[in-house]
Amino acid sequence: MRVLAGRRIVIVGGAAGIGKRITEDFCRQQDIVAITDRNAEAGSELAAQLRESGGQASFYSMDVCSWEDSRTAIEQAILDMGGVDVLVYSAGITRRVPFEQLEWDEWKRTLAVNLTGLFHAAKAVAPKMIEQRSGAIVIIGSGSAITGSGGGVHYAASKGGAFGFMRTLVSELGPHGIRINTVAPRVIESEMLSRLYPNPADLERLKESIPLRRLGTVDDVSNIVQFLSSEESGYIQGQVLICDGGRTYS
Structure with missing residues (x-):
């Protein structure tokens, strides 16, 4: 896979998990x-560890729910790097709550992190990418937007909104040379999956429902992100790539 070394990458929600x-x-x-x-x-x-091992990483504290916080942090990162070639939006939260028990505050918080935060991040990088006439935005979505799973209506709605957001961005930012695509993981071994399935027996039954008979890994997701931000995916635009071991449509 051909990648251009030294690209400028902004990763929102890059400190843990996927x-x-x-x-x-x-x-x-x-x-x-x-x-x-x-x-x-x-x-x-994490940034310190990566620098110690020879990487080029800096950390910027940011609350995705705040436009001012997002704009300030991302604009400073772009200034420090001299531009931005790739934005990865990986921030996300969920908790298993039945609809009848779902409170307004949890609905609002989930939409704020999973969807409004995406708007903030894309809004912050768009001017520079338009100026450069190039860039790639990769959204970490979820197969829950298709199946209605993932903890409840709050999560599925937020991820479904991200799909629609992406498709509109494609038509508006595509003519400027900017590509926007989404990875839709399901059942990935992570802190979020452990919270959704705290019972090992439930997790084992879940694994047996997957055609590949294994859970996904953070490497599985990252590999797709690397592809969607590389030259090989230069004509892929506005797509949702499901990373689920075949579970969604089996």
């Missing part, structure tokens, strides 16, 4: 990585 592995993989390719996350301790520690 985002952390994506961050590590970009650094291994000698890209310049700006990690943004609400968890300042984890983000700063």
Whole structure:
């Protein structure tokens, strides 16, 4: 896979889980990585570890729910890197809550992180990408937008909104040379999956429902992100790539 070393990467939600592995993989390719996350301790520690191992990584504290916070952090990262070639939006939250028990505050918070935060991040990088007439935006979505799973209506709605958001961006930003695509993972071994399935027996039954008979890994997701941000995917635009071992349509 051909990648251009030294690309400028902004990863939102890059301090843990899937985002952390994506961050590590970009650094291994000698890209310049700006990690943004609400968890300042984890983000700063990760950036320091990556620099110690020869990577180029910096951390910027950011609350995706705040436009001012997002704009300030991402604009500073772009200024420090001298531009931005790739935005990866990996911030996301969920909790299993039945609709009848779902409270307004949880609905609002989930939509704020999973969807409004995406708007903030894309809004912050778009001017520079338009100026450069190039760029790639990769959204970490979810197969839950298709199946209605993932913890409840709050999560599925937020991820479904991201699909629609992407498709509109394609028509508006595509003419400027900007590509926008989404990875839709399901059943990936992560902290989020552990919270959704705390019972090992339930997790084992879940694994047996997957045609490949295994859970996905953060590497599985990161590999797709690397592809969608590389030259090989230069004519792929506005797509949702499901990463689920065949579960969704089996």
